[in-house]
Amino acid sequence: MGRIDVHFHIIPQFFREAAAAAGRRPALSTGLPAWTPELALDVMDRNGIATAIMSISQPGVHFGDDALARALARRCNEYAAECVERRPGCFGSFAVLPLPDVTGAIAEIPYALDHLRADGIVLFASYGDRYLGDPEFEPVLAALDERSAVVFIHPALHPSVAALRLDLPAFVIEYPFDTTRAATQLIFSGALDRYPNIRFILAHAGGTLPFLSFRLAQSPTIDAGRLGKTTAAQVRDYLRRFWYDTALSAGPASLAALKQVVDMKQVLFGSDWPYAKEPVTGVTVAAIDTSELLSADEKADVRENNARTLFPRLQATQ
Numbered sequence: 001m002g003r004i005d006v007h008f009h010i011i012p013q014f015f016r017e018a019a020a021a022a023g024r025r026p027a028l029s030t031g032l033p034a035w036t037p038e039l040a041l042d043v044m045d046r047n048g049i050a051t052a053i054m055s056i057s058q059p060g061v062h063f064g065d066d067a068l069a070r071a072l073a074r075r076c077n078e079y080a081a082e083c084v085e086r087r088p089g090c091f092g093s094f095a096v097l098p099l100p101d102v103t104g105a106i107a108e109i110p111y112a113l114d115h116l117r118a119d120g121i122v123l124f125a126s127y128g129d130r131y132l133g134d135p136e137f138e139p140v141l142a143a144l145d146e147r148s149a150v151v152f153i154h155p156a157l158h159p160s161v162a163a164l165r166l167d168l169p170a171f172v173i174e175y176p177f178d179t180t181r182a183a184t185q186l187i188f189s190g191a192l193d194r195y196p197n198i199r200f201i202l203a204h205a206g207g208t209l210p211f212l213s214f215r216l217a218q219s220p221t222i223d224a225g226r227l228g229k230t231t232a233a234q235v236r237d238y239l240r241r242f243w244y245d246t247a248l249s250a251g252p253a254s255l256a257a258l259k260q261v262v263d264m265k266q267v268l269f270g271s272d273w274p275y276a277k278e279p280v281t282g283v284t285v286a287a288i289d290t291s292e293l294l295s296a297d298e299k300a301d302v303r304e305n306n307a308r309t310l311f312p313r314l315q316a317t318q
Contacts, residue, residue: 008052019063037087046282047282051307073104097112108139126158135187141198145196183206188219201242203245208240209261220232248276249274289303
């Protein structure tokens with residue numbers, strides 16, 4: 001038995017080359033960090049991570065050409081499946097989709113979930129200038145709902161960030177805002193009711209969602225014309241439906257806010273390695289293990305039990 005990390009990234013060499021050829025970079029000034037299966041396993045061993053569920057992060061797989069995006073998504077998903085097949089107890093995967101190519105995404109879902117047996121799907125909070133609750137993405141959510149999929153929502157680099165005159169890397173504050181916007185759009189668009197079978201995991205403890213929870217619940221009262229179809233009680237219920245990970249969000253302030261919004265049975269361990277370097281993984285592990293806000297049972301739930309509930313196959317591989 002051991003820690004299960006649901007926010008653990010994969011960076012195959014061919015993905016690195018495709019992003020570079022397209023002139024796309026992550027939010028880090030140093031570029032894409034080093035990654036191999038061997039490096040990943042070493043980090044996992046040193047930090048007590050038994051299983052890491054891998055996902056593609058920024059800059060994603062779509063660089064302007066639908067056909068190339070479909071091919072790159074397929075290659076990433078097949079590569080991840082090979083890693084899982086070689087070490088099924090150590091690795092899992094969230095398959096990436098070639099969004100905003102909706103047709104290609106819908107075609108990839110059954111291949112990834114049914115053929116490759118991925119543990120779920122990773123979606124970015126935004127694609128171009130559109131967020132997940134946008135009508136454009138309804139067919140994708142409908143296809144995922146049909147399969148009761150686990151969907152990991154990871155922030156993206158929204159184009160509006162380029163216009164901000166802030167001398168800060170986007171990951172510092174813009175990523176949490178991106179996740180917050182997507183989750184809020186899902187809430188007020190009614191998507192959580194239309195697609196109740198999707199289990200959404202929000203990266204980074206939901207961004208700023210816990211802090212804004214009271215504000216969101218009161219918003220329908222303030223503007224009934226635009227938001228009045230959703231009640232304060234419904235907003236609170238929607239917030240409890242999400243799952244949340246601890247990546248870059250394991251400190252006492254973050255955990256205290258999260259505990260006010262959701263049962264700790266909905267919280268999962270996440271490290272964000274290798275974009276968050278290994279020392280950050282160690283700090284995250286220690287912050288949870290020594291937290292005065294969590295009981296021993298809650299620490300065990302965050303460490304592994306909740307993930308085993310969400311991903312039943314992990315019960316049999318440990």
